[in-house]
Amino acid sequence: MLTIGKLGASAGVKVPTIRYYExxxxxxxxxxxxxxxxxxxxxTLDRLSFIRHARDLGFPLEAIRDLLSLSDRPDQSCAAADAIASAQLASVRARLQRLKALESELERMVAQCACGTISDCRVIEVLGDHAHCAQDHHGAEPLLA
Amino acid sequence: MLTIGKLGASAGVKVPTIRYYExxxxxxxxxxxxxxxxxxxxxTLDRLSFIRHARDLGFPLEAIRDLLSLSDRPDQSCAAADAIASAQLASVRARLQRLKALESELERMVAQCACGTISDCRVIEVLGDHAHCAQDHHGAEPLLA
DNA sequence: TCTTGAAGCTATAGTGACTAGAGCAAGTAG
DNA sequence: CTACTTGCTCTAGTCACTATAGCTTCAAGA
Structure with a gap:
């Protein structure tokens, strides 16, 4: 039997997080x-490690909940698990696309900054006017979700 | 003079978001x-468009607050603005690295799934045991912040 | 002028995935 | 026995909004 502290240390999960999962x-x-x-x-260590690993791969907790309940029924089709993983892959790819566009826009912005005064700062200027941008990094899903 | 609705439509920001910013x-x-x-x-349309654009580029609101107060003082050095933008670029790059690692891990996982039953599902198996992974996508900063 | 519908108002609570803090109780090493 | 660590519960805070409820104001058509 493990105390919550040992469990957390073994799985690489903080103690309050374990209580939160409960x-x-x-x-x-x-x-x-x-x-x-x-x-x-x-x-429980196995279960928590599973959760931890899935979180590391960016799966949301709701998806992990589904994956866990699937893994409890080993006779069923794996199609549902595959669908969840594929959805996660798609979401990761979408975020990658978006981040790459942002990276190049930010690169341009920083590279052009001659570090004079604010009044001729490219950073401020570009932010003030989207027309300066090469791409349309407009809207889409929020970067961070 | 613009109503909040016109302002939001012009800047591409939802009305409740404008009230939240206020x-x-x-x-x-x-x-x-x-x-x-x-x-x-x-x-205010200029100011809101600035915010919107910076948010599109992933700047957190606190950074935007700093950038706005900088842009109000055009005579000062641009170094602070440059530092904020560079920090944002670094954070975007860090997330890119991490997402790329996740992408390839998820690809491997999904590709290996033969879609039989759960008991021999690669997706479930890999999640259950980190040793199956090529890389150490362990920890680091949260993917989504 | 009346009416209807859109747009505006305030205030509160919810989202995801935790994290931090207060103020205790229980376990453990010397 | 005395520290010290670890554990407990509960509440509130994070970020950037979003949603809901219940109300008022405004603009256009009949």
Whole structure:
């Protein structure tokens, strides 16, 4: 049996995060010690490592919830899991596209800055007028979600 | 003078977002009409477009706040603006690196899925065991911030 | 002038995935 | 026995909005 601290250290997850996962139902409520402390079986380490790894790959918690419930039913088709992973791949690719465009725009902006005064600063000027931009990095989904 | 709706449409920003920007002090409180509706001068359109454009480029609002106060003092050195933009570029590049690693890991995962049952699903298996991975996409800063 | 519909107002709460803090209780090493 | 660490619960904060509820004001047509 593992305390929450050992579990977290083993899986590379912070203790409050584990309690948060329990709160949202991603981890089951474990048994408690006499003094009300959580005690986890080994199997929870596997589950938590799975979650951690999926988070590292950028899967949202809701997708991870689905993946976990799939992994509990080994006889079913893998198609659903494949769909979730493919969706994640597509989302990563979309963000890559967008970030690449931003990178080149920012590069141009910084490169052109001669570091004089604000009044002839390219950084400020370009931000003030989208017409200075090579691409249309307009809108689309938020960069950070 | 522009109503909040016209302002939003012109700048490509939703109306509640404009009110939010006012609330956090990124836009000044405008005069009101007799019926208590916000009325904006042209200059606010410039300011809002600046914000919008910087957000499109991924700058956080706090950085934008700094950039705006810089742009209000045209005689000062542009070095501070350059530093903010360079930091943003660095952050975009860091996220690009990370996303590229994730992309190839997800590609491998999805490509290996033969779409049988869950019990021999590569997607589930790889997520369950980090040792299957080519790279160490471990930790670092959160993908989405 | 009346009416209808769009656009505006305030205020509160929700999103995702945690993180931080306060103020305790329990476990452990010397 | 005494520190010290680890654990507990609960609340609130993060970022950049978005959504909802319930209300008022405005502009255009009949």
């Amino acid at each position: 709160q949202i139902g991603l981890l089951p409520e474990p048994d408690r010690s006499g003094g009300n402390q959580r005690l986890y079986p080994r199997s | 609330q956090i002090g990124l836009l000044p409180e405008p005069d009101r009409s007799g019926g208590n509706q916000r009325l904006y001068p042209r200059s």
